[in-house]
Amino acid sequence: MRKGRPHLPALGRKRTNRVGKGSIAWDDAPEFGPKKYVRVLSPKLKKDLRLLICNRRLVGVWTHYMEAVGPGHKGKTQPCTGHRVMCAGCLRKRARRWKGYLGCWAPKVGEYCIAEVTLEAARSCHDLINPDVDLRGRLVYLQRMGDSANGPVMAKLLPYEAETYLPDELDVVGALTRLWGYESDAWSGDDRKPAV
Ligand SMILES: [Zn+2]
Numbered sequence: 001m002r003k004g005r006p007h008l009p010a011l012g013r014k015r016t017n018r019v020g021k022g023s024i025a026w027d028d029a030p031e032f033g034p035k036k037y038v039r040v041l042s043p044k045l046k047k048d049l050r051l052l053i054c055n056r057r058l059v060g061v062w063t064h065y066m067e068a069v070g071p072g073h074k075g076k077t078q079p080c081t082g083h084r085v086m087c088a089g090c091l092r093k094r095a096r097r098w099k100g101y102l103g104c105w106a107p108k109v110g111e112y113c114i115a116e117v118t119l120e121a122a123r124s125c126h127d128l129i130n131p132d133v134d135l136r137g138r139l140v141y142l143q144r145m146g147d148s149a150n151g152p153v154m155a156k157l158l159p160y161e162a163e164t165y166l167p168d169e170l171d172v173v174g175a176l177t178r179l180w181g182y183e184s185d186a187w188s189g190d191d192r193k194p195a196v
Contacts, residue, residue, distance in 0.1 A: 034111075038179070040116050042118075043142045044149070045147070045151070049115065052105040052107055052166065053103070053137065053139070054166065054167055055170060055172060057131060058101065058122075058129060058135070059103075059176070060129070061098075062080040062097070063079050063080055064094040064097070077097075078180060079176075079180055080096050098119050098122075099118065100118075100121075100122055101114050101117070101172050102115040105167050107165075114170070120154070121152075124156075137164075138159065139158040139160070140157060140158075142155050143155075143156075
């Protein structure tokens, strides 16, 4: 162990931002870009969701529900790649489930999120999967029915509220691809770190 002068942090010389080199990052109009990992939301029992839809259309994908592998782990939805061996769900002969994902804005927390739309929810509100319906700017209301945490989810579309802040469309495919641990090269957002 080195003796002598104790190591002191250099005051005012943080080297976390080499590009700026001391210039202050004034920014009157930051862009509210999506975070690298956008949360996927579904309504909990007695906790309905009301989200502002940013995207014109929903993205649908076939998935498997993979049960928890042990205590402390949670079950999770994984995309089906259709490969007999490489797709863990197909390999374990799990049923395929359709899921819809909708790029939204959560007004209460002021950030992008992705609303999960189950098959039941899409059935209860066919406009969600109607390619002729432009969803951007509408509010989606998702409610879990019954008394079970896995009860079916019903959806409703509410009219646009003109005064509401409406951010750009979200790259839902890119966000899900990163979330599911597939290639992440496509990410080009700034992860809320404004460039200096
Ligand atoms: Zn599969």
